[in-house]
Amino acid sequence: MLLGRKCGRAGNLRPVSRGREVQSRGRETPVPAAVFCGKNRGKHGTQIKVRSGGHDYEGLSYISQTPFAVVDMRNLRTISIDTRGNTAWIQTGATLGEVYYTIAATSRTLAFPAGVCPTVGVGGHFSGGGYGMISRKHRIAVDNIIDAVIINADGQILNRDSMGEDLFWAIRGGGGTSFGIVVAFKVNLVTIPETVTVFNVSRTLEQNATQIVHRWQYISDKIDENLLLRLFISSVRSPAASNGNRTIQASFTSLYLGRVEDLLPIMEQKFPELGLVEQDCIEMSWIESTLFFAGFPNGSSLDVLLNRTQPNFAYFKGKSDYVREPIPEYGLQGIWNYLNEEDEYQTQLQFSPYGGALSTVSESETPFPHRSGNIFMIHYSVVWTTNSPRHINWIRRLYSYMATFVSKSPRAAYFNYRDLDIGRNNIEGNTSYKQASVWGFKYFEINFNRLVRVKTKVDPSNFFRNEQSIPPFSSN
Numbered sequence: 001m002l003l004g005r006k007c008g009r010a011g012n013l014r015p016v017s018r019g020r021e022v023q024s025r026g027r028e029t030p031v032p033a034a035v036f037c038g039k040n041r042g043k044h045g046t047q048i049k050v051r052s053g054g055h056d057y058e059g060l061s062y063i064s065q066t067p068f069a070v071v072d073m074r075n076l077r078t079i080s081i082d083t084r085g086n087t088a089w090i091q092t093g094a095t096l097g098e099v100y101y102t103i104a105a106t107s108r109t110l111a112f113p114a115g116v117c118p119t120v121g122v123g124g125h126f127s128g129g130g131y132g133m134i135s136r137k138h139r140i141a142v143d144n145i146i147d148a149v150i151i152n153a154d155g156q157i158l159n160r161d162s163m164g165e166d167l168f169w170a171i172r173g174g175g176g177t178s179f180g181i182v183v184a185f186k187v188n189l190v191t192i193p194e195t196v197t198v199f200n201v202s203r204t205l206e207q208n209a210t211q212i213v214h215r216w217q218y219i220s221d222k223i224d225e226n227l228l229l230r231l232f233i234s235s236v237r238s239p240a241a242s243n244g245n246r247t248i249q250a251s252f253t254s255l256y257l258g259r260v261e262d263l264l265p266i267m268e269q270k271f272p273e274l275g276l277v278e279q280d281c282i283e284m285s286w287i288e289s290t291l292f293f294a295g296f297p298n299g300s301s302l303d304v305l306l307n308r309t310q311p312n313f314a315y316f317k318g319k320s321d322y323v324r325e326p327i328p329e330y331g332l333q334g335i336w337n338y339l340n341e342e343d344e345y346q347t348q349l350q351f352s353p354y355g356g357a358l359s360t361v362s363e364s365e366t367p368f369p370h371r372s373g374n375i376f377m378i379h380y381s382v383v384w385t386t387n388s389p390r391h392i393n394w395i396r397r398l399y400s401y402m403a404t405f406v407s408k409s410p411r412a413a414y415f416n417y418r419d420l421d422i423g424r425n426n427i428e429g430n431t432s433y434k435q436a437s438v439w440g441f442k443y444f445e446i447n448f449n450r451l452v453r454v455k456t457k458v459d460p461s462n463f464f465r466n467e468q469s470i471p472p473f474s475s476n
C-alpha cells in the first residue's frame with residue numbers, strides 16, 4: 001500500500017500553526033482505511049507494517065513471517081515551517097535530508113537536532129530517539145517534539161489534545177509501530193550560529209591512538225556542549241603499521257557550533273592530546289556540515305539531500321551499548337584485536353558522546369532513558385557481501401567481550417539501532433510482559449512499565465505489533 005497524495009516539494013512551504021488544519025490533512029489520507037482493513041481480517045487481523053524511510057536495522061518495516069500489508073508513508077512528506085514561532089510540522093514520510101534542506105531554505109540560523117544519514121525517515125527516527133551532531137547542545141529529536149498527529153487502532157485521527165499526555169509521551173521515544181501510525185510531528189526548531197566549524201582528524205596506533213581514545217573518554221561528555229567529538233574506529237592497512245601491515249585508525253569527526261578561533265582554545269585546554277591545529281578545521285554553514293558528515297565531497301550541491309535512495313549494503317548487522325565508566329587501555333586493546341580479525345573497513349565502531357544538554361533531561365521525561373551518567377554510546381557494525389555466518393558471529397563475540405566494560409542491569413541499548421539478538425516477541429502477537437521485559441528494559445529502562453500501561457490503554461488487542469513492539473498486559 002503506497003499512501004498519500006502528491007507530496008509538497010521542499011521549498012514550497014506553507015506555514016501551519018493550528019493543530020486542526022493538520023488533523024484535516026490526516027483525514028485526507030487513506031491511512032485510517034488501511035487500519036480498518038487490517039483489523040477486520042482474521043483472528044489477530046493482518047499485520048500492518050509501517051514504513052517511512054525503510055532504515056530499520058532488522059527490516060521490521062517491510063519483512064514479516066505472517067501475512068502483512070505495508071503502509072508506506074513516502075508520499076506523506078510535506079514539511080511546513082513557521083518562522084515566526086520557529087516550529088515545523090513534518091509529515092513522517094519525509095527524510096532527514098528533506099527536513100534539513102527545507103529548514104535551510106528558510107533560514108541560516110535555524111536547525112533541527114537529528115541523525116546524520118540524510119535518507120533516514122522521520123517516522124522511525126523520531127519515534128525512537130534521534131541523535132545527531134548537535135545533540136550535546138540541543139538534545140535529540142524527541143526532546144523537541146511538541147505535537148503530533150497519530151492514527152490509532154480504531155482508525156481515529158488524534159492530535160496532542162485528543163490523544164492525551166500519556167500517549168503523547170509514549171510516541172516520543174517509545175518506538176514506532178506499538179501505538180499507532182504517526183502521520184506528522186510538530187517540532188521546535190533550534191537556533192544555531194551562521195558559521196560552524198567541522199574537522200575530521202585521524203590517529204593510528206603508531207600515533208598514540210590508544211592513549212588518545214582513552215583520554216577522550218574523560219573529556220567527551222564534559223567538554224563545552226557546543227562541541228561534539230564523535231569517534232569512528234576501524235582497522236586499516238598502513239605501510240607505517242608496526243603490526244604487519246594493519247593498524248587501528250581512530251577518526252575524530254567533530255562539529256563545533258561556532259568559529260574556529262573559539263574552538264582552538266577549548267581543544268588546547270581540554271584535549272591537547274589530539275593536537276588539533278587550525279589547518280584541520282573548516283568553517284561552513286550548518287547545512288553544509290550535514291553534507292560533510294554524510295560523506296559528500298566538499299562543494300556538493302545541497303540537492304543531494306533530497307535523494308531518498310541509500311546506497312545498499314549487501315548485508316549489515318548493528319548493535320549498541322552505553323558506557324558509564326571509561327574503558328581501560330587493556331580493554332581498548334582487546335577491541336583492537338577484534339577489529340584486526342576482519343577485513344579493512346568492513347567493521348567499525350562509533351563512539352557517540354553524551355553529556356551536555358542531553359544529561360539535563362530526566363530519564364523519564366521521554367521514553368528514551370539514556371541521560372545523565374552515560375559518557376558515550378557505542379555503535380558496532382559489520383558489513384559484508386558474501387553470505388556467511390562468520391560476520392554475525394564476529395559481532396556477537398565482540399559484544400560478548402564488551403560486557404565487562406559497559407552498562408549493566410540492564411545492559412542498555414539504543415532502540416533506533418534495533419537488535420533482535422537482545423530479545424523478541426512471539427510473531428503471533430501473544431507475547432507476555434515477562435518475555436518483552438527481556439528486551440524492553442534494555443531499550444527503555446525505568447520507562448518500560450509505563451509504556452506497557454499506555455499500550456494496554458490504547459491498543460489492548462495488540463493490533464499494532466512486531467517482533468519488538470510493546471505488548472499490552474492483556475496479551476499475557
Ligand code: FDA
Nearest residue numbers: 052053054055056061115116121123124125131176177182
Ligand atoms: P523504517 O521505515 O524502517 O521504520 C523503523 C520502525 O519505525 C519500524 O518499526 C516502522 O514500522 C516504524 N515506523 C516507521 N514510520 C512510522 C510511522 N509513521 N508511525 C509509526 N511507526 C513507524 N539513528 C540515529 O539516532 N542517529 C543517526 O545518525 C542514525 N544514522 C543512521 C544511518 C543509517 C544508514 C541507518 C540505516 C540508520 C541510522 N540511524 C540513526 C537509525 C535510524 O534512526 C533508525 O533505523 C530509524 O528507525 C529509521 O527510521 P525509518 O523511518 O527510516 O525506518
